[in-house]
Amino acid sequence: MSTKKNNDHSGNGLFNQSLEKGLAILLAFSPDMRTMNLSDIAKATGISRSAAQRFTYTLEALGYLQKHPINKRYSLRVSTLALGYRYLLVNQNVERANPFLLDLNLTCGETVNYSEPDRSDMVYVGRFPTSRRTPVHMPLGRRLPMYCTSAGRAYLSRLPAQQRKEILTASERVPYTHTTVTDIDKLLELCDEAADSGYAYANGEYYAGDMNVSAAVLDTSGVPIGVVSISAPETRWSLSDLRRQLAPLVMETARLISVRDPSPAELEPFAIGAGKAPPSAG
Template identity: 45%
Template sequence: MNEPDDTASDLLFNQSLEKGLAVLRAFNAQHRTMTLGDVASATGISKSSAQRMVHTLETLGYICKHPKTRRYQLTPKVMEVGYNYLAADILVDVANPFLSELANITGETVNLTEPYDGEMVYVARFVASKFIPIHMPIGSRIPMYCTASGRAYLSALEPEEAQAILESSERTVHTPHTRTDVEDIMQLLAASRERGFASNREELFLGDMSIASPVFNSERKPVASVHVVAPTSRWSVEEAEKKLGPLVLECARAISNSVRTLV
């Protein structure tokens, strides 16, 4: 388990809580079920420590053991934490009517994502009846550098801050269209800043294209992005930018204005 450098001298920092959260985060699509040894290996903690964490989480109802395989897995109770975040997130409540309207106008799937640690997290989603190539449920995370929502958010930051985030990102090539060069992406951000929205064509998933615009808080700081999914089977880049770009920008501005009135 990798610990921040400053935690060793922080007397208020609770390492047991950190280990418990690390155990919960260790379960994912690649590790749906794990043995005690698997948990210890995935978190980098000792087997005895892993045993205490697993036992505590099992007692609290966040983890259960399969009666036959004796392997551990998460329970639905874990979702309480994520749901509580969404329930307490004022931005989601404010944005939902505008996102719904945008979905009705465009006939395409509309999403709201929020930034976290170099990625954008899905917090709201209105799914169209039309085919979309990729399903991204609430809570899914996508990288900033190669997505429209991430670039929309980055374009609203000071260029120095955006560049620092890009340079610290692990810029993986996902498709033949993925752009990873920092200077190249910075030029895209400048163009997005100029027109108010960003676009992405098949850089994360083949067949997937999106148009996004940033949402600002009362201090004019970017806090989220709105994006419309425009599959390449139905849209060209030029058509999506011309028709969807202004609509996404208008939606993001409406959300931003509504957020400011609440503060």
């Protein structure tokens, strides 16, 4: 992905490096490293093996890691989901968007996503999938680069031109498919087009065959805070039809989320089963 490490905070007396290292261990697990031994963890996070042993012991005791009894390799426990789930529980922007996203999903019949920016990525925090066959699975929490997605371009189109260019320039612009646009000038042109039209589009630039249109959600000051997207496969849509028929819908949904509070009746279905956060273990 296109995310980059945070700036060096080592000189700041308030910065807790131990906490940083503990979180780095959790984030080091990936599809390529589903399990790790102490040496793997030390190498992946840049800490000593003895430090890795202390941190993994603590994370295991807290219920975030588990160690295989035979090969002694560590893996994540399901408890780590609670860290991200807390964000969804308290995010008022996602809460207010949900009723409008559901209406859009029912209207267009395709998958509707809501994403928020993090550095040079968009992170998917809301999703209403289509009931029809689709080649793409996009779980909540998935990160996609801004430069090659309609969500990212819709967000960038609402930023000042210089900030937009800085983000694109700093991105690792990988050609994921044969349609991926990586040229800076062309990307800036697409963002300018999105700023003029009110929506952005992408033609299978991250996932081949997956087309999408997106529009930014704005706060009361006109600052982009999230993006509404419709994702649809090329087996059911042409890019021209997608833009002509679905772009107006995604723009109207983004506008409604930006300016109108959903009613208590609209919010009620999304509160059912939420309940209270469970008490901490121990």
